[in-house]
Amino acid sequence: MDGGSTSASDADASKNKQEQDNLRNTYRSVISNLSTDDFSDADGPDIEFTGAFQYATADLNGDQTPELLVKAVGKYFSPVRAYSATGEGKAVSPDKVFYEGGSSAGGSRAGLHTASDHTGLLQDDWMAGTGMANSSLWTFKGTEITESGRTWDYRIDQVPSDLAALQSDIDWIDTSDSSALDNLSIGQANEDAASGSGPAPTMPAGEGTTGGNVGSAGSSGILPQSATAAASQIGGTCGTVDGITVSAGDSTSCGFAMNVAQQALSSSWGPGRSADPSDPTAPTWGGSTTLAASSPETGQSYTLQCDMNSDGRGAHCEGGNGALVNLSGSLTHLLQ
Structure with missing residues (x-):
């Protein structure tokens, strides 16, 4: 038996393991x-940091x-940065800062997706009042992030099919x-953890299911949740x-917003209602409940x-005494 190929295979496996360990470290x-100073952006919105970080x-x-x-x-907007590693194990990050979140009702909103074909990041910006949106694809090459030239202008309730196919939610x-x-x-x-197909995050004790898949209601009927803000916080990411x-x-309040989300994500949604019932040509929402x-x-x-x-x-979701709750992520599984 020729042991040469086996030795080469073992060497490759050892090298790959070392590279993975270096990247993880x-x-x-x-x-x-991490420090909030790492996310300073002279051209970005004012950020009220909560002190929490996610990855x-x-x-x-x-x-x-x-x-x-x-x-x-952040309480309203949350800045995002991308990092890669050099062959020497040094972390590098482009200056470009991306954003998620939104301002007060009727104001600006921002969302971020990875590209499903691994070509970069999609920054989505829109106005809650008008629903007019713009998305741009940014490509990542080593220490540089640059605009690819691919952009989309649309209404937030009418996402172009090619853009929708490219958007991958970040977990x-x-x-x-x-x-x-x-x-x-x-x-x-x-x-990728960002595509939802990688390892599921560990749920803190007392949150989530007692067994089975993350995403299904536990024995208490409560969906898994993780709060990043105090229940008394008014506005912002909860x-x-x-x-x-x-x-x-x-x-x-965030406490109320999280309760609304529990109910919304435990419900079956029917057909979407018209965005403007007085206008027969107005578009309809993707689903309503x-x-x-x-x-x-x-x-x-x-x-x-x-x-x-x-x-x-x-x-x-809107109602109560002027309450507004925004949900970001894939919700198509809720449609009847």
């Missing part, structure tokens, strides 16, 4: 030494080596949970419920109307 060092991994350039995305959670994980880094692999481009990012309007949720602040229950974006990648 580099990214662990990044998330262990995800994704292959942004098709080289089968995952990059690291880090988000500094953010709190930096206290190292599971995605512990399982980080090189040479497996389709196993956390996630069943992997969906939850944010509150400028007069809505009506729900009741209790407020931990008042102890009372309020009725809200929820409408899903036409591409099923987000929704907003």
Whole structure:
């Protein structure tokens, strides 16, 4: 038997393992030494940082080596930066800062997706009042992020089919949970935490299911959730419920927003209602549902109307005493 090929294979496996260990250690060092100063952007919106950080991994350039995305959670907008590692194990990050989140009701909104074909990041910006949106694809090459020249202008409830096919949701994980880094692999481009096909984040004790798949209701009927803000916080990003990012309007508490999300994500949604019932030519939402949720602040229950974006990648709920709750992530599984 020829042992030469076996020795070469063992050497390749050993080299790959060393590269993976180096990459994991580099990214662990990044998330262990984060500061809000790392997310300064003279051209960006004012950020009210909560002190929380989240991360995800994704292959942004098709080289089968995952990059690291880090988000500094803000009350309204949350800045995001991308990191890669050099062959010497040094972390590098372009100056470009991306954003998720939104301002008060009727104001600007921002979303971020990875490209499903591993060609970069998609920055989505729109106005809640008009629904007019713009998306741009940014390509990642080494230490540089540049605009690809591919842009889309559209209404947020009428996402172009080619853009919808390209958008891949990012599953953010709190930096206290190292599971995605512990399982980080090189040479497996389709196993990104950002695409939802990689390792699932570890749920804190008391949150989520007692067994089975993350994303299904536990024995108590409560979906897994992770709060990144105090229940008393008014407005801004509040956390996630069943992997969906939850944010509150400028007069809505995070405690109430998380309760609304629990109800919305546990409901079956019917056909979308018209965005403007008085206009027969107005577009319809992707799905709609009506729900009741209790407020931990008042102890009372309020009725809200929820409408899903036409591409099923987000929704907003309005009602009660001027409450607004935004949900960001794929919701198509809720449609009847």
